[in-house]
Amino acid sequence: MTQLDVSDLAVERGGRLILSDVSFVLRAGELIVLTGLNGAGKSTLLRAVAGLLPRSEGAIRLVPDEPPMAEACHYFGHLDALKPSLSVADNLGLWTRVAGAPGLAVEEALARIGLDALADLPAAYLSAGQRRRVGFARLLLVRRPIWLLDEPTSALDTEAEQVFGALLGQHLASGGSAIVATHRPLPIEAATVLRLGAGGIA
């Protein structure tokens, strides 16, 4: 069971302080929902936790401190990270090679998100919502305890939202945890809501 401790985090972008004094704990099995106006710093916080942005102050640590942060977190951002000329299944095959405990096989992951019929389609032909759904399949290929999800339900229809809610629910029930940045209500109860305001937690 992995816990994430963030303390006194400050992040600058382009020489401007975007976040300061951000502290919270994400426990195993917990879901934190990040809210706040456009530009409040939700994506910045997720990217800093994922190690994709440097912090100017503070600490981000795992308890216990294994695996390394890069192997403990799945970061699901605005970009879908798909190679357009590869099929859906081949795109997912690339993700089975990233570090972490092996999860589902590609076919199983596609079946779980209801896209098995599209396995051989070039990713270039996917709709916006289908691309997001392939991103969910990616989360299942390699098991990592912490999911960092940026607007995961954008472009989803209501059925896909329910599928996402079920996947997230199973992840939490098995001791995983997640931070989800969103402007929309999620199809799952969140114990903790962190609202970001000017420069930090509001």
Ligand SMILES: Nc1ncnc2c1ncn2[C@@H]1O[C@H](COP(=O)(O)OP(=O)(O)OP(=O)(O)O)[C@@H](O)[C@H]1O
């Ligand atoms: N590369 C960058 N250089 C300088 N400033 C940046 C950079 N990227 C983002 N910012 C600024 O950081 C601030 C926070 O942006 P961020 O994307 O984290 O907000 P957000 O809360 O996720 O917004 P939204 O709800 O619109 O997705 C914004 O003021 C943005 O202009």
